[in-house]
Amino acid sequence: MSWFDRLRNGLARTRSVLAADAGSDWEMDWDDLEFALIGADVGAKLAAEVVREARAERERGTSFREALERALLDQLEPDRMRQKLRRVGFDLDVHRNVVEVRGRVVMMVGVNGVGKTTTIAKLGQYYQGHGRSVMFAAGDTFRAAGSAQLAVWGERLGIPTITGPDRSDPGAVAFDAARARAARGIDLLFVDTAGRLHTQHNLMEELAKVQRVIGKADAGEPREVWLVLDAVTGQNGLEQARRFHEAVGVTGVIVTKLDGTGKGGILLPIARELGLPIKFIGVGERPEDLQPYDAAAYVRALLDMPAAAA
Ligand SMILES: Nc1nc2c(ncn2[C@@H]2O[C@H](COP(=O)(O)OP(=O)(O)O)[C@@H](O)[C@H]2O)c(=O)[nH]1
Ligand SMILES: [Mg+2]
Secondary structure, eight states: OOHHHHHHHHTHHHHHHHTTTOOTTOOOOHHHHHHHHHHTTOOHHHHHHHHHHHHHHHHTTOOHHHHHHHHHHHHHOOOHHHHHHHHTTOOOOTTTSOOOOSSSEEEEEOOTTSSHHHHHHHHHHHHHHTTOOEEEEOOOOSSTTHHHHHHHHHHHHTOOEEOOOTTSOHHHHHHHHHHHHHHHTOSEEEEOOOSOOSSHHHHHHHHHHHHHHHHHHSTTOOOEEEEEEEGGGTTHHHHHHHHHHHHHOOOEEEEEOGGGOSOGGGHHHIIIIIOOOEEEEEOSSSGGGEEEOOHHHHHHHHTTOOSSOO
């Protein structure tokens, strides 16, 4: 199966929410479209904007589906220049280029169960596959066996993994790992973290501490803090994102489990309201289901259009 077919399959539930009232050419009442967009967790405000724009485009004679494609893409990729390039057919296919990482250390954050640890394993495999050497730090020492889970993945993938005993100081694990990465000249270190502590306040304090400690081991790092959000939580994820961003300054978002929900429209408010770049999306449990995020491909898969514009 091609990556695009995986993406299309993974978005089937959101597509069925969107197309519930549509004919085979996707033509539907504007009110039905607005309702469907809200059902897919686009949010009321952005849904209205999408409808307004699609409608204007439709009135210029564009087909309904293409009008919707453009309106969605405008929200997901406000960078007009990039979008124009795409429209005239320049190839900016992220699937052929590795998703770049600033610096050497990526701290991964997100609440329990969103898919942090498994996403780190998939990222390890992805970057290894693109010729980068990788190390893991099993910084979720709070959850029993939290660090063992990552160590097992490390073993399987041949990725060195720094661990500490359960309940040990995650800062110490992160510090050792950051030192070890630098000493061994490894390209990328992914630091796993806890997603739940006794209180929300404790968690944010601890994450900020882990972040500072990494900087003591390796000045300027971590240059990246990637937040993992579970698409199933929909609009609630936005509130999570705001809290994490306030505590540790998120530089990128990974949205998992799009395959398990009709709320795939959540990517719009993440891009537009939070203004945070989406790096990868998860459309299934297999490693190849974690895909580099490509707004144009996402929209085309969502609307059941072919992979590339004609
Ligand atoms: N269906 C689906 N499941 C996923 C995806 N990403 C992660 N998961 C699953 O989510 C569950 C929780 O993952 P885990 O990495 O332990 O979450 P953590 O608590 O944030 O570290 C696991 O069963 C993963 O296989 C995805 O994109 N789609
Ligand atoms: Mg975990």
